[in-house]
Amino acid sequence: MNFIPVMELSDLRINSHVLVTVGNRPVLLSNYENKISAIGNICLHKAGPLDKGLVNKREGGYFVQCPWHGWEYNVHNGKAPESFGDQQAVYEVRVEGEKILISEKPVIPASAAKHKDNPLEDLSSLKYETGPGTLNVLGISTTNMHPGITRISTSEEALYLALNNCKEQHGAATKLIRLRDLEFRACEGYYSIHERACTWPCSISEMDPKDGMNEVYRSLVLWADIIFVATPIRWGNPSSLYFKMCERLNCVQNQITLHDRILIKNKVAAFLITGGQDNIQQVAGQMSCFFTDLGFALPPFNFVGWSRGWNAEDMDQNVEEFKKSKYIRRSVNELVTNSVSMSRHMKLVDYEKMDSPLPKRKDIRD
Numbered sequence: 001m002n003f004i005p006v007m008e009l010s011d012l013r014i015n016s017h018v019l020v021t022v023g024n025r026p027v028l029l030s031n032y033e034n035k036i037s038a039i040g041n042i043c044l045h046k047a048g049p050l051d052k053g054l055v056n057k058r059e060g061g062y063f064v065q066c067p068w069h070g071w072e073y074n075v076h077n078g079k080a081p082e083s084f085g086d087q088q089a090v091y092e093v094r095v096e097g098e099k100i101l102i103s104e105k106p107v108i109p110a111s112a113a114k115h116k117d118n119p120l121e122d123l124s125s126l127k128y129e130t131g132p133g134t135l136n137v138l139g140i141s142t143t144n145m146h147p148g149i150t151r152i153s154t155s156e157e158a159l160y161l162a163l164n165n166c167k168e169q170h171g172a173a174t175k176l177i178r179l180r181d182l183e184f185r186a187c188e189g190y191y192s193i194h195e196r197a198c199t200w201p202c203s204i205s206e207m208d209p210k211d212g213m214n215e216v217y218r219s220l221v222l223w224a225d226i227i228f229v230a231t232p233i234r235w236g237n238p239s240s241l242y243f244k245m246c247e248r249l250n251c252v253q254n255q256i257t258l259h260d261r262i263l264i265k266n267k268v269a270a271f272l273i274t275g276g277q278d279n280i281q282q283v284a285g286q287m288s289c290f291f292t293d294l295g296f297a298l299p300p301f302n303f304v305g306w307s308r309g310w311n312a313e314d315m316d317q318n319v320e321e322f323k324k325s326k327y328i329r330r331s332v333n334e335l336v337t338n339s340v341s342m343s344r345h346m347k348l349v350d351y352e353k354m355d356s357p358l359p360k361r362k363d364i365r366d
């Protein structure tokens with residue numbers, strides 16, 4: 001086997017690691033515990049660069065941690081921590097005089113462990129539950145309320161009206177998700193490390209298959225034909241839980257940007273927006289823009305709004321006024337009718353060929 005000189009011995013500091021290339025292979029050369037070693041630099045998960053990661057010493061040796069999602073490899077033997085079983089490529093290192101040389105090819109090849117029973121298999125392989133004859137309607141309530149205190153939320157009441165109407169008037173299958181009942185982590189901004197660090201399924205879901213957003217992904221991407229998203233107005237915007245969900249949906253949108261892959265096709269989104277004071281148009285604008293960016297189509301007149309205006313400080317009257325309102329009942333029914341008819345029309349069109357005019361990674365290369 002040929003050995004390739006990669007650097008001067010005096011340039012490799014004790015307790016440090018650097019990126020070198022052998023032929024065209026990136027290799028992590030390190031010097032921990034006075035032992036020079038070399039392993040492959042490309043993470044076996046999603047190809048993150050190990051040289052940008054930190055090395056931690058703990059029982060079992062020195063482990064480099066991938067900066068993208070935290071996978072680890074022993075810098076001396078390339079092995080992932082015991083329970084994982086992945087093996088990073090290992091190169092032989094020689095020191096001749098002042099030069100460090102590395103074997104032209106790995107002496108142990110890289111091998112990713114076969115992780116059986118992937119709990120996210122339905123999401124990875126996009127096992128859609130929709131078809132030409134389905135009418136699956138998902139309601140997502142984004143209001144924050146203490147689960148132990150029973151009280152009425154106007155946005156959630158409007159959502160119940162919409163779902164009941166879908167079931168009774170249109171024979172739809174319905175499902176309700178209250179975001180406040182799900183425990184889910186906030187998006188941790190992997191995209192801002194590197195665009196390919198934002199993955200589908202979300203890397204947080206991979207780390208924790210019990211993360212509450214998995215129910216949203218399954219229902220919204222795989223199951224629903226129509227979604228109704230209900231939000232209160234909070235300081236002129238949708239609720240904080242709504243934004244927490246949207247940030248975790250970045251992984252759906254990024255599939256378009258990175259891979260030209262549209263996960264949401266043939267689906268309709270409409271909104272129920274209520275607030276003691278106003279800003280309905282701003283909230284509807286935000287929601288419309290976000291959900292069309294994911295691939296949803298909006299029906300004509302795609303939201304119902306309820307607000308009693310800037311000086312309506314008598315909030316104790318709000319729920320009572322809302323419950324008495326004929327306008328709410330009529331407009332929710334009309335929103336449902338428009339959404340159902342839009343969904344039925346869309347099923348007659350071949351959206352498999354749908355394209356997105358969003359910026360894509362390949363534009364940068366053109």
Ligand code: FES
Pocket residue numbers: 043044045046047048066067068069070071
């Ligand atoms: S942990 Fe390395 S790419 Fe995901």
